[in-house]
Amino acid sequence: MKKERLITRRGAIVAGVAAVGGFVVARRFPKILPPTCGNVLRAGDSFTYGAQRALLGQSLVREYGPSDVTSFPATGTTDPGVKMKSELGEAYRRMQAGAFAEWRLSVEGSVARPRAFSLAELKQFSPRTQITRHTCEEGWTAIAQWTGVPLSAVLDAVGILPAARFVVYSAYDDWIDSIDLLDALHPQTILAYGMNGRDLPLAHGAPVRLRVERQMGYKSMKYLRRLVVTDRFEDGGEKGNIQAGWAWYTGI
Amino acid sequence: MTDRPTERIPAKGGERHAAWVRISHWIVTASVFALVFSGFEILMVHPRLYWGNAGNDLTPALLELPISRNYKHRGYDQPRPFFASSGGPVSASRTYDIFNQNGWGRSLHFLSAWLLVLPGAVYLLAGIFGGHFRSHLWPRMKELSPGLVRRELVDHLRFRIPPGRGGPRYGLLQKCAYTFVVFVAAPLMIVTGLTMSPAVTSAVPFLLRLFGGYQSARTIHFFTSVVVVLFVIAHVVMVARSGFRRQIRAMTVGE
Numbered sequence: 200m201k202k203e204r205l206i207t208r209r210g211a212i213v214a215g216v217a218a219v220g221g222f223v224v225a226r227r228f229p230k231i232l233p234p235t236c237g238n239v240l241r242a243g244d245s246f247t248y249g250a251q252r253a254l255l256g257q258s259l260v261r262e263y264g265p266s267d268v269t270s271f272p273a274t275g276t277t278d279p280g281v282k283m284k285s286e287l288g289e290a291y292r293r294m295q296a297g298a299f300a301e302w303r304l305s306v307e308g309s310v311a312r313p314r315a316f317s318l319a320e321l322k323q324f325s326p327r328t329q330i331t332r333h334t335c336e337e338g339w340t341a342i343a344q345w346t347g348v349p350l351s352a353v354l355d356a357v358g359i360l361p362a363a364r365f366v367v368y369s370a371y372d373d374w375i376d377s378i379d380l381l382d383a384l385h386p387q388t389i390l391a392y393g394m395n396g397r398d399l400p401l402a403h404g405a406p407v408r409l410r411v412e413r414q415m416g417y418k419s420m421k422y423l424r425r426l427v428v429t430d431r432f433e434d435g436g437e438k439g440n441i442q443a444g445w446a447w448y449t450g451i
Numbered sequence: 452m453t454d455r456p457t458e459r460i461p462a463k464g465g466e467r468h469a470a471w472v473r474i475s476h477w478i479v480t481a482s483v484f485a486l487v488f489s490g491f492e493i494l495m496v497h498p499r500l501y502w503g504n505a506g507n508d509l510t511p512a513l514l515e516l517p518i519s520r521n522y523k524h525r526g527y528d529q530p531r532p533f534f535a536s537s538g539g540p541v542s543a544s545r546t547y548d549i550f551n552q553n554g555w556g557r558s559l560h561f562l563s564a565w566l567l568v569l570p571g572a573v574y575l576l577a578g579i580f581g582g583h584f585r586s587h588l589w590p591r592m593k594e595l596s597p598g599l600v601r602r603e604l605v606d607h608l609r610f611r612i613p614p615g616r617g618g619p620r621y622g623l624l625q626k627c628a629y630t631f632v633v634f635v636a637a638p639l640m641i642v643t644g645l646t647m648s649p650a651v652t653s654a655v656p657f658l659l660r661l662f663g664g665y666q667s668a669r670t671i672h673f674f675t676s677v678v679v680v681l682f683v684i685a686h687v688v689m690v691a692r693s694g695f696r697r698q699i700r701a702m703t704v705g706e
Contacts, residue, residue: 247561260653267505271507446554
């Protein structure tokens with residue numbers, strides 16, 4: 200009788216020691232562990248990230264037919280020119296008035312040839328068109344056709360350096376987010392400038408938004424402004440998901 | 452048979468719950484509690500259920516649940532059609548500040564899902580190879596005679612619950628309920644949950660075909676969770692009726 204209780208207690212002690220050990224490792228060696236590890240609440244997301252990266256490989260999400268396209272709510276920021284009272288809002292309004300001819304996507308960081316792309320320059324790359332399902336963390340989904348340039352083509356053009364691991368992106372509504380290179384180089388990760396056969400509408404992120412098809416909708420950032428290739432994980436500070444209380448990896 | 456109460460009280464040294472059953476029981480209890488709590492929060496954010504792959508505020512719902520201020524909020528500006536043809540898909544911008552606590556809700560949900568899946572896998576393997584399922588959980592053929600089934604049903608409906616035996620000698624309906632939860636409800640919850648993962652379905656697109664789409668899987672996930680909650684309520688009521696203190700002792704210290 201006593202023996203069985205001892206086993207239970209020993210099991211609890213082993214589990215406790217393992218948990219404390221995990222935290223020590225997470226704090227001392229943040230580079231080798233998935234980002235956001237070390238936070239109890241996000242430990243499950245880090246585990247999901249590790250498990251999905253280890254088990255799933257680089258497969259394409261399902262693509263739908265033209266008749267599958269559905270209505271699509273625009274949520275979050277739907278006009279940075281109205282929402283943002285800062286210089287960003289002012290800059291966005293100016294570019295919007297000029298049909299985004301002045302808009303540039305700056306690509307910098309761990310790259311051999313940093314440069315800024317105009318919308319016309321992005322459209323010179325071979326386009327990719329895909330009809331995919333947008334999956335919002337709120338629980339709704341919508342299907343739309345997206346046209347754009349694969350992010351991998353743009354990264355090839357600037358030449359990412361060997362130590363590069365993440366692509367950090369920021370937007371005119373002042374959000375910063377990032378993805379790892381496996382998502383950045385995924386064939387369906389595109390810088391989309393077209394939606395349902397037309398220019399990307401204002402409410403859906405004009406002139407260019409990201410599409411990260413294997414993660415939740417909020418990783419597909421609208422109103423793109425800047426891409427920074429980094430060697431280390433950066434959480435984006437107050438403008439990033441993590442400090443705002445959201446998971447970094449959302450493959451589920 | 453003549454003296455039923457003594458029959459129900461186990462002999463000294465009767466079978467007790469194995470340590471691994473007790474440990475996994477309480478881990479799964481904590482996990483299910485956190486999953487139901489966070490799952491309800493997630494549903495509150497978008498309390499609409501659909502069938503198929505796509506569904507949102509601009510498409511008709513199968514069912515809408517009045518469980519948060521997001522219920523039928525209709526806070527959208529003028530819809531604009533994507534195509535020239537009338538009656539086609541539209542875009543509209545949301546103007547309503549919705550309730551949304553998914554920042555912690557989703558992370559808690561997946562953290563507790565891991566807490567369910569890992570001990571659950573150990574429980575399944577130990578149960579299959581250790582004979583626990585065969586000898587304790589799976590109803591025996593002779594128990595399934597119409598007379599016995601009817602007696603069990605009538606006893607339960609009249610709320611005549613025999614005192615617990617403090618171990619894995621389960622009654623017929625008890626066996627059926629546990630077998631259903633372990634082999635039907637829990638796997639269905641997990642697989643429909645995985646079908647909502649865009650990364651998982653990119654690798655295993657079969658899941659979307661199996662359930663008829665993302666939103667169908669979400670709807671099945673919800674209804675199965677209702678079944679699980681009903682099971683938990685029935686389970687707790689039965690534990691209370693059959694001697695709460697004794698049953699809790701049996702499932703914690705194993706006496």
